[in-house]
Amino acid sequence: MHDLAIMWDWIGFAVRWLHVITAIAWIGSSFYFVALDLGLRKVPHLPAGAHGEEWQVHGGGFYHIQKYLVAPENMPDHLIWFKWESYATWLSGAALLMIVYWVGGELYLIDANKADLALWQGVLISAASLSVGWLIYDFLCKSGLGEKPTLLMLLLFALLVAMGWGYNQIFTGRATLLHLGAFTATIMTANVFFVIMPNQRIVVKDLQEGRTPDPKYGKIAKLRSTHNNYLTLPVVFLMLSNHYPLAFATEYNWIIAALVFLMGVTIRHFFNTMHAGGGKTWWTWLVTVLLFIAIMWLSTAPLMHDSYDASEARPLSAAEQTFASAEGFDEVAAIIPGRCAMCHAREPFYDGIHRAPKNVLLETGADIARAADLIYLHSGVSDAMPPANVSFMEDDERRAVIRWYLNATRG
Incomplete structure (x- = not known):
C-alpha cells in the first residue's frame, strides 16, 4: 500500500x-x-x-x-x-x-x-x-x-x-x-x-x-x-x-x-x-x-477557518483508525505537532502564515491519522515538509514516520 x-x-x-x-x-x-x-x-x-x-x-x-x-x-x-x-x-x-x-x-x-x-x-x-x-x-x-x-x-x-x-x-x-x-x-x-x-x-x-x-x-x-x-x-x-x-x-x-x-x-x-x-x-x-x-x-474579514475547524466532529474512517492504532503512532503523534503545527494549526503562529497550508491540520492525533498519506509522502519519503526544514526535523524522526506508515499499511 x-x-x-x-x-x-x-x-x-x-x-x-x-x-x-x-x-x-x-x-x-x-x-x-x-x-x-x-x-x-x-x-x-x-x-x-x-x-x-x-x-x-x-x-x-x-x-x-x-x-x-x-x-x-x-x-x-x-x-x-x-x-x-x-x-x-x-x-x-x-x-x-x-x-x-x-x-x-x-x-x-x-x-x-x-x-x-x-x-x-x-x-x-x-x-x-x-x-x-x-x-x-x-x-x-x-x-x-x-x-x-x-x-x-x-x-x-x-x-x-x-x-x-x-x-x-x-x-x-x-x-x-x-x-x-x-x-x-x-x-x-x-x-x-x-x-x-x-x-x-x-x-x-x-x-x-x-x-x-x-x-x-x-x-x-x-x-x-x-x-x-x-x-x-x-x-x-x-x-x-x-x-x-x-x-x-x-x-x-x-x-x-x-x-x-x-x-x-x-x-x-x-x-x-x-x-x-x-x-x-x-x-x-x-x-x-x-x-x-x-x-x-x-479573505480576512473576518478571519475564519473553513472546513477542518470542525473536522474532529467527523469520526475517523476505518482506514484512518488503522493509522491511529498502528505501532509507532504515539511516537509520530509526539513528533509531528512540534515540527508542523506552527503552520498546520487552526490558529497558525508562524510569521506570515494566516491559515494552515491547503487547510491541512496536524495538531491532534486525529488530524495526523487523517493526513497519514500526506505526512508519509512529504515528511517521510521526501523532505518537502517542513519547507527548508525550518523546524529542524531530524532524519530519525522521518524514519519514524516511515516505520509507522509501513506498519499501518502492512498490517
Missing part, C-alpha cells in the same frame, strides 16, 4: 501536468484567434466572401491571414480544426478532480460541519452538478436571450454566483472554488463540443455539397466563443486557488469567486478593445485593482 501511495501521487502529478499543458494550448489558441478576429482589416481587392485580412510576423516568417464570415467559394484540401485542446483540457481536468476530490474526498471534498453527507453522496453531487450549468446556460442561449448578449452575460454571471454559493453550502472551501472552476470549464468545453464544432461541420458540409451556407451558424458559434473568452481568466484563477487558503478558506469564498469573474470581464475588455482598434481603456485596470483590493479584504 505504501508503494501505491507513491504511485498514486505521481499519477496525480502527471495528470496535473497534462492538464496544465492542454490548458495552455487551449487558452493560447483561444486568445490568439480572438485577437486575430478583432484585428482583421477590410482592404481593397479581398477575395469574394472574405471579411478581412491581417499580416503577421513570427519566428522569422510572414503570415498572411484572411477570414471568411461563412466559407470560401471552394473548400481547401487541408483544413485544421481547433478542438482537441479544449477536449483534452476538460478530460484531464475531470481526471484530476476524480483523483484529488473523489478518491481523497474525506479530506478534501466533504465538510461535515456544513452538510452531513457520506462520501458517495458528495461524489454524486460533484459529478451531477457539472452538467447542470450547461443545461441551464444552453437553454438560455437558445431562447430569445441569444439576441440580447448583454442580458445573457448577466444571467450567466448570476448562475455562476449562485453555483458558487451552493457549492459552499456543502463542500470544503477548497472544493468549492475548484468545482466552480470545473463547472465553468464544462460550459466552455460543451460550447465547443455541442455548438461550435457541429455548426462548423454544417457549414463545411453545405459548401462541399454545393449549397450556400447559412450565416446564422457562424453567428451562434461566435456568441459561444465570446462567452468562452470572458470566462477563461476566472477559470485559471479557480484552478490555482487550491494552493492559496486566503482565497478558499473563508466564508466569503463564493463572493471572492464572483469578483474574480468580474475581473475576467474587465481584463478581457481592455485587450479585446485594444485588438479591435478601439484604443486602450485604462479605466478597466483601475476597476480591476479595486476588485482585487476587495478580494484581499474579504
Whole structure:
C-alpha cells in the first residue's frame, strides 16, 4: 500500500501536468484567434466572401491571414480544426478532480460541519452538478436571450454566483472554488463540443455539397466563443486557488469567486478593445485593482477557518483508525505537532502564515491519522515538509514516520 501511495501521487502529478499543458494550448489558441478576429482589416481587392485580412510576423516568417464570415467559394484540401485542446483540457481536468476530490474526498471534498453527507453522496453531487450549468446556460442561449448578449452575460454571471454559493453550502472551501472552476470549464468545453464544432461541420458540409451556407451558424458559434473568452481568466484563477487558503478558506469564498469573474470581464475588455482598434481603456485596470483590493479584504474579514475547524466532529474512517492504532503512532503523534503545527494549526503562529497550508491540520492525533498519506509522502519519503526544514526535523524522526506508515499499511 505504501508503494501505491507513491504511485498514486505521481499519477496525480502527471495528470496535473497534462492538464496544465492542454490548458495552455487551449487558452493560447483561444486568445490568439480572438485577437486575430478583432484585428482583421477590410482592404481593397479581398477575395469574394472574405471579411478581412491581417499580416503577421513570427519566428522569422510572414503570415498572411484572411477570414471568411461563412466559407470560401471552394473548400481547401487541408483544413485544421481547433478542438482537441479544449477536449483534452476538460478530460484531464475531470481526471484530476476524480483523483484529488473523489478518491481523497474525506479530506478534501466533504465538510461535515456544513452538510452531513457520506462520501458517495458528495461524489454524486460533484459529478451531477457539472452538467447542470450547461443545461441551464444552453437553454438560455437558445431562447430569445441569444439576441440580447448583454442580458445573457448577466444571467450567466448570476448562475455562476449562485453555483458558487451552493457549492459552499456543502463542500470544503477548497472544493468549492475548484468545482466552480470545473463547472465553468464544462460550459466552455460543451460550447465547443455541442455548438461550435457541429455548426462548423454544417457549414463545411453545405459548401462541399454545393449549397450556400447559412450565416446564422457562424453567428451562434461566435456568441459561444465570446462567452468562452470572458470566462477563461476566472477559470485559471479557480484552478490555482487550491494552493492559496486566503482565497478558499473563508466564508466569503463564493463572493471572492464572483469578483474574480468580474475581473475576467474587465481584463478581457481592455485587450479585446485594444485588438479591435478601439484604443486602450485604462479605466478597466483601475476597476480591476479595486476588485482585487476587495478580494484581499474579504479573505480576512473576518478571519475564519473553513472546513477542518470542525473536522474532529467527523469520526475517523476505518482506514484512518488503522493509522491511529498502528505501532509507532504515539511516537509520530509526539513528533509531528512540534515540527508542523506552527503552520498546520487552526490558529497558525508562524510569521506570515494566516491559515494552515491547503487547510491541512496536524495538531491532534486525529488530524495526523487523517493526513497519514500526506505526512508519509512529504515528511517521510521526501523532505518537502517542513519547507527548508525550518523546524529542524531530524532524519530519525522521518524514519519514524516511515516505520509507522509501513506498519499501518502492512498490517
